[in-house]
Amino acid sequence: MTTTAMSMCKVIFYEDRNFQGRSYECMSDCGDFSSYMSRCHSCKVESGCWMMYDRPNYMGNQYFFRRGDYADYMSMFGMNDCIRSCRMIPMHRGSYRMRIYERENFMGQMHEMMDDCDNIMDRYRMSHCQSCNVMDGHWLMYEQPQYRGRMWHFRPGEYRSFSNMGGMRFMSMRRIMDSWY
Numbered sequence: 044m045t046t047t048a049m050s051m052c053k054v055i056f057y058e059d060r061n062f063q064g065r066s067y068e069c070m071s072d073c074g075d076f077s078s079y080m081s082r083c084h085s086c087k088v089e090s091g092c093w094m095m096y097d098r099p100n101y102m103g104n105q106y107f108f109r110r111g112d113y114a115d116y117m118s119m120f121g122m123n124d125c126i127r128s129c130r131m132i133p134m135h136r137g138s139y140r141m142r143i144y145e146r147e148n149f150m151g152q153m154h155e156m157m158d159d160c161d162n163i164m165d166r167y168r169m170s171h172c173q174s175c176n177v178m179d180g181h182w183l184m185y186e187q188p189q190y191r192g193r194m195w196h197f198r199p200g201e202y203r204s205f206s207n208m209g210g211m212r213f214m215s216m217r218r219i220m221d222s223w224y
Contacts, residue, residue, distance in 0.1 A: 052091030052131050054108070056083045060115045072130045075099040083126045087112050092132040092223055094196045097124040105195055107183055109223045132181055132196065132219055139180035139218045141197070143172045147204040150174075159217040162188035171212040175202050184213040191215075 052071075058064030058080050067079040076083060077099065088108050097103040106120050117125060138157065145151030154167045163169045165188075172184075177199045186192035195208060196219075205211055 052093075053089040054091070054093055054129065055087045055089065056080065056126065057085045057087075058082050060084045062087065062112075062114065069129060072101075074101060074128050076127055084117060085114050086116065086126070090224065092134075092219055094130045094132060095126045096128045096130075097122060097126065099127045101128050101130055103127070104193060107194060107196070107219075130196075132198075134221050134224050135180045135219070136221050137179060139182070140178040141180070141182055141216070142176045142178070143167075143169070143213075143216070144174040144176075145169050145172065147173045147206065149176065149201075149203065156216065161190060161215050163214055163216075164188070171214065173205050173212070176200075177202070181219040182216050183219060184216040186211050186213060188214045190217055 054069050056067045056069065056076065062085050065080050067076065086108070088110050090110060093108045095106045095108055103124070104122070106122065113119060116122065141156045142153055143156060143163065144153050152167070152169055154169070160166050163172055175197065177197050179199065182197045183194050184197060185194050193211060195211065195213070205213065
């Protein structure tokens with residue numbers, strides 16, 4: 044993504060539901076909101092796609108937000124804690140490619156993916172995925188089929204083990220498309 048395109052990504056956080064209370068405008072990654080506001084209960088994503096975290100420093104549960112108004116996102120996503128940090132997801136134009144593996148360290152059954160998969164058990168007869176190599180694009184992986192449950196954002200890179208991700212086992216995955224921006 045170019046610097047110009049990155050600077051156009053913007054989200055506004057509000058202390059209270061329905062866009063009330065103090066606000067904080069964000070146009071890049073923010074590891075901790077506490078110096079700007081004590082809580083966050085609503086937000087408006089004016090542009091871009093973002094991963095939000097319920098702990099500072101990009102820790103805790105992850106939640107995907109794209110352009111739109113989120114007047115009460117905690118109820119919407121079933122969150123227990125409010126957003127504490129956020130990370131902008133760069134736009135990707137081009138092909139998407141990821142290899143998923145049945146076991147850690149790229150072992151066991153392997154499948155190369157280039158499109159969304161709503162259920163790896165149905166498509167590949169894999170009971171779970173425990174490592175992956177993302178070659179192209181940004182992906183969201185979910186712990187349940189049909190893009191449900193907790194999610195995790197994967198950018199290009201090698202992920203040898205998911206055991207440090209709270210023991211999540213991913214069962215469905217989708218591409219973060221440029222049309223979502």
